Amino acid sequence: MKNGLEDVVAAETQLSDVDGEAGRLIIRGVSLDDLVADSTYERTATLLLDGLMPEALDEASLTRRLGEARADIFRHVEAADATILALPPVDAMRALLARLPDGEGSPVAIRLMAASAVFLPAVLRLQKGRAPIAPDQKLSQSADMLQMLNGTPPSGEQTSALDAYLVTISDHGLNASTFASRVIASTQAGLTSSVLAAISALKGPLHGGAPGPVLDMLDAIGQAENAETWLGNALDKGERLMGFGHRIYRVRDPRADALKNALKPLTATGQVDSARVALAEAVEGAALSILKRRKPDRPLDVNVEFYTALLLETLGFPREAFTGVFAIGRTVGWIAHAREQALQGRLIRPRSVYVGPLPKAA
Template sequence: MKNGLEDVVAAETSLSDVDGAAGRLIIKGKSLDELVGNTTYEDVAALLLNGMFDKPITALPLRAALGQARLAVFSHLAAVDDTLLALPPVDAMRALLARLPDGEDFATAVRLLAAPAVLLPGLLRLRNGHAPLAPNADHTQAQDILAMLTGTPPSAEQVAALDAYLVTISDHGLNASTFAARVIASTQAGLTSSVLAAISALKGPLHGGAPGPVLDMLDDIETPDAARAWIDSALDRGDRLMGFGHRVYRVRDPRADALKKALRPLVATGQVDVEKVALAEAVERAALEILKERKPDRPLDVNVEFYTALLLDVLGFPREAFTGVFAIGRTVGWIAHAREQALEGRLIRPRSLYVGPLPQAA
């Protein structure tokens, strides 16, 4: 028995491989470096889902199907009331997703891919006192998300940056939310149920709920010159340093570099606060130096959360919505894993080791 199932192999998958020692992520036979910047969300979604349903899936037909599904899902925003708006965005989004019918077919999958992309921007606009904006079926997923969020046509660099983010986080091995999706799928409950379970796992601060606090840290530090003293004080208090360290990666998280690279065109075209980027880079350098000094035997490097926070902030998402944006990108991985489990796996039913008291014999 290993606490937290550390190093326990619980499934065979053809979807993604996380090589923690080498700092490498493979998605369906392609390295992350090969995908980011060269493919769109639709490309990677088709890559992950092809073979999981009864017909071949390619990017262009999937893009058209997603456009129509976004239009259909938009009506569910009419159910939003004050109670939902008072919830954190990811909780409100989950509640609206629960309205969708369950199923195992391709139409259910496409609807679930489209729904978070429509519901989250709509909820954010309603929270700010604005009416939700209807989707445009001719847009790509990334383009439509940004247009529905801001009400203005996004730049090509902004669309490319969000595409890079959605591709980067599309799948990542058997993490907590993906495992939750596979557990539910193993009971034949349906794809909607699997996605709802995955979102419930994702919102935990030890999984997908940490990018927002990275910005809180940057706000507290304020200037590059203050980075080292702030980090030393935080570590002296025993605080967790947000955006650093990972359960699997023993070296740098490759997704961090992919997202840092995705920021460059926005910097080059003046669409990002250069001072904030400089602050983030100064904090990164100081943190890595200090962590190496204080914990020389424990490999701690930048993880995906660090540059996720900066990228999503630049694109106009409020920090309380970052987990919901993560869900938009990861839903395709959850669905692919749920289908893989349903097609090839068994009911997941591990055993437990009882360590409680025993009844006394008469």
């Protein structure tokens, strides 16, 4: 028995491969670096869903159908009553998604991908007392999300930055939320149920809840010259440095560099707080230095959460919504895994080892 299923192989997949020793992520035969450099959310979604749906999907048709689905889904925003709006954003988004019918085909998959992108911006605006903004089905998924969030057309650099984020986190092996999605899919419950289960796993703080605290850490440090002392004190107290270390990667998380690079066009055009970026880079350097000295036997490097926080903050998402944005990007991966599992037709049913008391002998 391996606690936490450590190193237990539970599925064969053609979707993604995470090499923690080499710091490499491959999605459907394409390295992450190449995928981020030459892809959009829609193109990556087409790649992940290729061959897994009853009908073929190309980028143009998926873009059009996503736009139509966002426009249709918007009517469900009316269900966001006071009870739903009192929830954290990811929970409110999950509650609205639960209204959608289940099923296995392309219409269900596209509706789910569109719905999360509509619901989260709407919830965030409603929670601030603002009217939700209707989708513009002529826009791409990323551009429309930003327009629904901020109320103004996004720049090309902003759209590309969100595309880079959604592509970067679209799939990542058999993590907790993806495994949850596959377990539900193996029961033939439907794609909506699989996505709802995955979001429920993602919202746990050990899985998808860390990007926000990265900003809390930057706020507390304040100035670059404070970084070394603040980080040292945090380690002295036994605290974890947010944005560093990963369960799988023994070297630098390749997604961290992809997102750091995605910030560069925004920095070059003055669309990001350059002082904030400089502080983050100073904290990164100080943290890597102190971790190497303090924990020489533990490979702790920057993970995806560090620059996720800075990028999403720059695009206008509040830190309490970061898990929800992650869910928007990962939904296509959850759907692809659910379909891959459903096509195998095998119910996931592991065994447990009983360690409780035995009946008393007669």
